[in-house]
Amino acid sequence: MKRIFTFFTVGIMLVACSRNAITGRNQLALYPESEIEQAAAQQYRQFLTQNKVVSTSASRDAEMVGGVGQRIASAITQYYTQKGLGNELNGYQWEYNLVDSKEVNAWCMPGGKIVVYTGLLPITQNEAALAVVVGHEVTHAVAKHGNERLSQGMLQQLGGVALSVALSNQPSTTQNLLMAAYGAGTEVGILLPFNRNQEYEADKFGLFYTAMAGYNPQEAIPLWQRMEAAANGQHPPEFLSTHPSEGNRIKRLQQLMPEALKYYKPVR
Numbered sequence: 001m002k003r004i005f006t007f008f009t010v011g012i013m014l015v016a017c018s019r020n021a022i023t024g025r026n027q028l029a030l031y032p033e034s035e036i037e038q039a040a041a042q043q044y045r046q047f048l049t050q051n052k053v054v055s056t057s058a059s060r061d062a063e064m065v066g067g068v069g070q071r072i073a074s075a076i077t078q079y080y081t082q083k084g085l086g087n088e089l090n091g092y093q094w095e096y097n098l099v100d101s102k103e104v105n106a107w108c109m110p111g112g113k114i115v116v117y118t119g120l121l122p123i124t125q126n127e128a129a130l131a132v133v134v135g136h137e138v139t140h141a142v143a144k145h146g147n148e149r150l151s152q153g154m155l156q157q158l159g160g161v162a163l164s165v166a167l168s169n170q171p172s173t174t175q176n177l178l179m180a181a182y183g184a185g186t187e188v189g190i191l192l193p194f195n196r197n198q199e200y201e202a203d204k205f206g207l208f209y210t211a212m213a214g215y216n217p218q219e220a221i222p223l224w225q226r227m228e229a230a231a232n233g234q235h236p237p238e239f240l241s242t243h244p245s246e247g248n249r250i251k252r253l254q255q256l257m258p259e260a261l262k263y264y265k266p267v268r
């Protein structure tokens with residue numbers, strides 16, 4: 001029986017693997033992006049009603065999160081359009097929210113639904129460093145890491161059934177899997193770290209998008225130094241449990257910096 005299941009699983013994987021046009025890596029994608037974006041939009045609404053959203057009219061920080069999000073989103077949209085891939089982002093309806101929480105974290109759901117926690121801001125300290133984090137998170141979404149992670153999780157836990165079937169038959173398991181796939185799993189008590197390939201892609205393209213959006217990508221180095229220093233403090237960042245650093249992150253970013261700087265045009 002197990003053998004049959006394995007063949008069946010391999011069959012699905014062969015059918016559902018596709019090459020990512022930006023990263024060049026083959027990825028498992030069992031579900032249409034549009035289906036995941038739709039589920040994500042509902043979960044985002046629910047998350048915002050259950051958490052304390054900081055109003056942009058009352059907070060310069062919330063205004064900054066919105067501004068950074070918009071600039072990153074428009075840089076990515078422009079880049080995808082130039083590459084002839086604009087339709088990949090057709091379903092994106094970008095939203096940016098700052099949520100009042102001590103958690104040192106941020107995430108972006110497929111479809112462009114971004115959350116930054118106030119607990120992250122003492123570590124980012126400035127707008128460009130915040131842009132580095134948002135660029136990293138948005139890359140996880142546009143590089144379809146959510147689909148990849150959800151597909152792997154569904155195969156392991158529910159046998160690769162259709163998303164709609166899973167959502168109606170096992171709603172809480174499926175919703176928790178979705179949250180974990182976006183990197184928002186700490187909300188539901190699941191820590192599912194992005195894997196090494198996904199982290200590398202998010203660091204690399206996130207850095208490029210940050211530069212394209214007019215933020216100095218060199219801010220990434222002191223940012224990650226502050227993040228690593230915080231890991232030894234009293235409240236280690238939740239961010240690092242879902243976005244693991246292998247100690248060579250800063251070295252890799254330094255190697256990518258000359259290319260990132262080619263994209264950098266400061267905004268006046």
Ligand SMILES: [Zn+2]
Binds near residue numbers: 136194199
């Ligand atoms: Zn990451």
